Amino acid sequence: MDNRRRNALKAGGALGVLGVLAAAGLITPAVAQAAWNKAAFEAKSIEAALRAIGAGQPADSADILISAPETAENGAAVSVGVLSHLPNTEYMAIMVENNPAMLAASFQIPAGTLADVQTRIKMGQTSNVFAVVKADGRFYMTKKKVKVTLGGCGG
Incomplete structure (x- = not known):
């Protein structure tokens, strides 16, 4: 499998999880930018x-x-x-x-x-x-x- 494709799929999956957590209200923008x-x-x-x-x-x-x-x-x-x-x-x-x-x-x-x-x-x-x-x-x-x-x- 092409490494670029694999990396894109990993990044997309992580962003998807982050989006679901934000939509559920478990992560707010203030928490995401706390650091x-x-x-x-x-x-x-x-x-x-x-x-x-x-x-x-x-x-x-x-x-x-x-x-x-x-x-x-x-x-x-x-x-x-x-x-x-x-x-x-x-x-x-x-x-x-x-x-x-x-x-x-x-x-x-x-x-x-x-x-x-x-x-x-x-x-x-x-x-x-x-x-x-x-x-x-x-x-x-x-x-x-x-x-x-x-x-x-x-x-």
């Missing part, structure tokens, strides 16, 4: 974004790896991954320094799982991409510069 940190996603500076997620001044760490291209041809869809080798990783965030809103993505990492996330983000221009990780109640950070040749945030 959304509005202040963090609207932050315009790295300091404000870090403050909104409770990170303060995270320590630099070589145990966090960012996988992203050196040069992204199209900033509308830049593939970025973060892998944390820090024990007990519980949260990961991806921030883009020169974007209109700093926080591009955030992830809660369940206990006992591999702290490895992959996503696509928008980048308006060449910028530093930061990975912020919370492990054992402390925050850590690393960064990587990504050159964008065609902006994806309205550029």
Whole structure:
């Protein structure tokens, strides 16, 4: 069976279950968006974004790896991954320094799982991409510069 078809069927099934639960009144929009940190996603500076997620001044760490291209041809869809080798990783965030809103993505990492996330983000221009990780109640950070040749945030 084609993997794309299988993934589409899985996603459709999950959305169907979510729709049934919402229709039955068991899940409200407030519950579905409870983990959304509005202040963090609207932050315009790295300091404000870090403050909104409770990170303060995270320590630099070589145990966090960012996988992203050196040069992204199209900033509308830049593939970025973060892998944390820090024990007990519980949260990961991806921030883009020169974007209109700093926080591009955030992830809660369940206990006992591999702290490895992959996503696509928008980048308006060449910028530093930061990975912020919370492990054992402390925050850590690393960064990587990504050159964008065609902006994806309205550029």
